[in-house]
Amino acid sequence: MxxxxxxxxxxxxxxxxxxxxxxxxxDMGGVDRLIxxxxxxxxxxxxxxxxxxxxxxxxxxxxxxTVAAARLSGSGQEGSGNDHCLKLAxxxxxxxxxxxxxxxxxxxxQLRRGxxxxxxxxxxxxxxxxxxxxFARAFELMVETxxxxxxxxxxxxxxxxxxxxxxxxxxxxxLNLSQAVYLEIIAAKTAELFAxxxxxxxxxxxxxxxxxxxxxxxxxxxxxxxxxxxxxLDYGGATETLGKNAGDDFREGKATLPLLLAIAxxxxxxxxxxxRAIGRREQTEADFRRARELIIGTGALDATLDLAAxxxxxxxxxxxxxxxxxxRESLESLADFAVSRRA
Amino acid sequence: MxxxxxxxxxxxxxxxxxxxxxxxxxDMGGVDRLIxxxxxxxxxxxxxxxxxxxxxxxxxxxxxxTVAAARLSGSGQEGSGNDHCLKLAxxxxxxxxxxxxxxxxxxxxQLRRGxxxxxxxxxxxxxxxxxxxxFARAFELMVETxxxxxxxxxxxxxxxxxxxxxxxxxxxxxLNLSQAVYLEIIAAKTAELFAxxxxxxxxxxxxxxxxxxxxxxxxxxxxxxxxxxxxxLDYGGATETLGKNAGDDFREGKATLPLLLAIAxxxxxxxxxxxRAIGRREQTEADFRRARELIIGTGALDATLDLAAxxxxxxxxxxxxxxxxxxRESLESLADFAVSRRA
Numbered sequence: 001m002x003x004x005x006x007x008x009x010x011x012x013x014x015x016x017x018x019x020x021x022x023x024x025x026x027d028m029g030g031v032d033r034l035i036x037x038x039x040x041x042x043x044x045x046x047x048x049x050x051x052x053x054x055x056x057x058x059x060x061x062x063x064x065x066t067v068a069a070a071r072l073s074g075s076g077q078e079g080s081g082n083d084h085c086l087k088l089a090x091x092x093x094x095x096x097x098x099x100x101x102x103x104x105x106x107x108x109x110q111l112r113r114g115x116x117x118x119x120x121x122x123x124x125x126x127x128x129x130x131x132x133x134x135f136a137r138a139f140e141l142m143v144e145t146x147x148x149x150x151x152x153x154x155x156x157x158x159x160x161x162x163x164x165x166x167x168x169x170x171x172x173x174x175l176n177l178s179q180a181v182y183l184e185i186i187a188a189k190t191a192e193l194f195a196x197x198x199x200x201x202x203x204x205x206x207x208x209x210x211x212x213x214x215x216x217x218x219x220x221x222x223x224x225x226x227x228x229x230x231x232x233l234d235y236g237g238a239t240e241t242l243g244k245n246a247g248d249d250f251r252e253g254k255a256t257l258p259l260l261l262a263i264a265x266x267x268x269x270x271x272x273x274x275x276r277a278i279g280r281r282e283q284t285e286a287d288f289r290r291a292r293e294l295i296i297g298t299g300a301l302d303a304t305l306d307l308a309a310x311x312x313x314x315x316x317x318x319x320x321x322x323x324x325x326x327x328r329e330s331l332e333s334l335a336d337f338a339v340s341r342r343a
Numbered sequence: 344m345x346x347x348x349x350x351x352x353x354x355x356x357x358x359x360x361x362x363x364x365x366x367x368x369x370d371m372g373g374v375d376r377l378i379x380x381x382x383x384x385x386x387x388x389x390x391x392x393x394x395x396x397x398x399x400x401x402x403x404x405x406x407x408x409t410v411a412a413a414r415l416s417g418s419g420q421e422g423s424g425n426d427h428c429l430k431l432a433x434x435x436x437x438x439x440x441x442x443x444x445x446x447x448x449x450x451x452x453q454l455r456r457g458x459x460x461x462x463x464x465x466x467x468x469x470x471x472x473x474x475x476x477x478f479a480r481a482f483e484l485m486v487e488t489x490x491x492x493x494x495x496x497x498x499x500x501x502x503x504x505x506x507x508x509x510x511x512x513x514x515x516x517x518l519n520l521s522q523a524v525y526l527e528i529i530a531a532k533t534a535e536l537f538a539x540x541x542x543x544x545x546x547x548x549x550x551x552x553x554x555x556x557x558x559x560x561x562x563x564x565x566x567x568x569x570x571x572x573x574x575x576l577d578y579g580g581a582t583e584t585l586g587k588n589a590g591d592d593f594r595e596g597k598a599t600l601p602l603l604l605a606i607a608x609x610x611x612x613x614x615x616x617x618x619r620a621i622g623r624r625e626q627t628e629a630d631f632r633r634a635r636e637l638i639i640g641t642g643a644l645d646a647t648l649d650l651a652a653x654x655x656x657x658x659x660x661x662x663x664x665x666x667x668x669x670x671r672e673s674l675e676s677l678a679d680f681a682v683s684r685r686a
Contacts (some may be wrong), residue, residue: 129449136505148491
C-alpha cells in the first residue's frame with residue numbers, strides 16, 4: 001500500500017539515462033578509448049585488475065556528467081579540437097574506480113557491478129595499489145588538459161571523498177546517527193564526485209562562474225538523489241538490479257537513512273531487535289525480512305524515496321539558467337531516472 | 344674481516360645529513376607548519392592517524408631535497424615571497440606518507456619509524472583511507488603553486504611508485520629475480536620520489552631543463568643509494584638504528600639484492616636452505632643468523648654496499664654543473680651519508 005503510493009509518485013516522472021547515453025555516444029566512445037589506453041602499464045596485473053572493474057561497466061554516470069556539462073556549456077562535439085572534457089571525463093572515471101577498489105577492500109565487499117570484487121581475486125594489497133595507480137593516472141590526464149581549475153576541483157573532490165569514507169567507517173554502525181550527519185556522509189562520499197565531475201566539465205568549456213556553479217549544484221543534488229535511492233533499493237530491490245546483494249547494507253549493519261528512520265519510528269518492542277541486529281550485528285536469516293517489513297511499514301522507505309525525489313527536483317531546477325536543448329533535457333531526464341529505478 | 348673492509352671504504356666519506364638539515368632549517372620550519380596545517384580535517388581521526396606517522400619524523404629527506412633543489416637553483420630563502428617550493432615539499436612528504444600507510448597495510452608491517460604501524464592501531468581500512476586523503480591533499484597543495492610542470496612530475500612519480508609496489512608484490516619472493524629487475528623495482532618504489540622531489544624543487548625555481556634534469560638525476564641516484572644501503576642494513580644493522588626490525592626483509596622473504604647475490608654465490612648445499620627459508624618461508628629462529636653469515640661470507644653485503652657507493656658518486660657527479668656553494672656541498676654530503684650509515 002505504502003509502496004504503491006511511492007510507485008505512483010515516481011511513475012509520473014520515469015526518467016531515463018538512455019537519452020543522455022545516446023546523445024553522448026560519440027564523446028563516450030572517445031572517453032572509453034582514453035580509459036583503455038591510460039590504464040595500460042608495463043606491469044601486466046595493473047590493466048588486468050583495472051579492466052575487471054572498468055569493463056564490468058556500470059553506467060559511466062560520472063564521466064557522462066563531465067561530457068554533458070561541457071556540451072551544455074557550449075563546448076563543441078568531439079573532433080572539433082577540444083578533447084579536454086574527454087580527458088577530464090576519463091580522469092573522473094579513474095578516480096571513481098580507485099575509490100571503488102579501496103572501498104571494497106575497506107568494506108570487505110563480495111560483489112561489485114555484478115562481478116566478484118577484485119580484492120577477492122587479486123588480493124587486498126593489489127587492489128589498494130592499483131587504486132593508487134588509477135588515482136595517479138587521473139591526475140596525469142588532468143595535467144594534459146592544462147586546466148589548473150579542473151585540477152583544483154578534482155583534487156578537492158578526491159580529498160572530500162576520503163573524508164566521507166573515513167566518517168562513514170566511524171559512524172556507520174551508529175544507530176543514533178542524525179539525518180544531517182547521514183546526508184553529510186553521502187554528500188562527501190558520493191555526491192561530491194558527481195558535483196566535481198559536472199563542474200570540471202563546465203570549466204573545461206570556459207563558462208562563467210554562475211554556470212559552472214549551477215552545474216556543480218546539479219551534480220551535488222543528483223548525487224544525493226542517487227545515493228538515497230540506492231540506500232532505499234537495498235531494502236526494496238533485487239540483487240540482479242543492484243549489481244550487489246540486496247540486504248548488503250543491513251547485513252553490514254550500515255546506518256543508512258531507511259534504517260535510521262525506521263529505528264526512530266519503531267516502538268520499544270523493536271528497539272531490542274535493532275540493537276541486536278545492527279548494534280551488535282547478531283543476525284539470523286529471518287532478520288532482513290523483518291527489517292524490510294519495518295522499514296516499509298513505518299514509512300521509512302517512502303520517506304527516503306521522497307527525499308530523493310526532492311533532490312532530483314532540485315537538480316533539475318539548477319539547470320534553469322541554461323537554454324532548453326537536448327543536453328539540458330537529457331540531464332533533467334537523468335535526474336528523474338535517479339529516483340525512478342525500481343527493483 | 345669482510346665487514347671491516349667495507350667499513351674502511353665507507354669511513355673515507357662519512358657524509359652527513361646534518362649539514363643540509365641546518366642549512367634548510369628555516370625552510371623546513373615552514374614546511375612543517377604547512378604539513379601540520381594541511382593534515383587537519385573536520386574528521387578527527389584523520390589528523391590523529393596522520394600525525395602518528397608524520398610526528399614520528401623520519402629525516403624528512405624528500406621535502407629536504409625539494410627545498411635544497413630550489414635553493415641550489417637560485418630560489419630565494421623563505422620570506423622572499425616564493426613559498427612555492429615549501430608547498431611542493433609538503434606535498435612530497437604527504438605523497439611519501441600516503442605510500443608508507445598503504446605499504447604497511449600491503450606488507451602487514453608491524454613497525455614504522457620505530458613506532459607501532461598505524462594500521463595496527465586504527466585498522467587497515469582507516470590507513471588506506473587516510474593515505475587517500477593525504478594523497479589528495481598533496482595535489483591540492485600543488486595546485487596552489489600554480490605550476491603545471493610540478494604537478495606533472497609528481498603525478499607521474501605517484502603513478503610510477505604504485506607500479507613499483509605492484510611489481511615488488513608480484514616478484515618479491517622470486518629467488519631468481521635478476522639484479523636488473525631488482526634495480527627497476529627500487530628505482531620505481533623509492534628513487535622515483537627522490538628524483539621527482541628534487542626536480543619539482545628545481546622547476547619551482549624556474550631553472551632551465553639541463554639543471555632540473557641534473558637535479559632529477561641526483562635524486563634518482565641518491566634514492567638508489569639509500570635503498571641499497573637500507574637493504575644491506577637489514578642484514579647488518581640493529582633494530583634501533585633502522586626504525587624497523589632488523590631481519591624484517593628476511594622474515595618476509597623479500598628478494599633484496601644482498602639476498603639475491605648471496606643465493607647466486609651459494610653452493611648447492613645452501614640452495615636447499617634458501618628454498619626452504621625464502622621460497623617456502625619455513626623459517627626457524629636460527630635461520631636469520633645463518634642467512635646473515637652467508638650474506639656476509641659470500642661478499643653479497645659488500646657488493647651491495649659497493650653498488651650503493653657507486654650511485655652515491657653518480658649523485659654527486661650530477662651536481663657538477665652547479666656552482667660550488669653550501670647547498671651543493673650539503674647535497675654532496677647527503678649522498679655520502681646515504682652509504683655511510685652503520686648499525
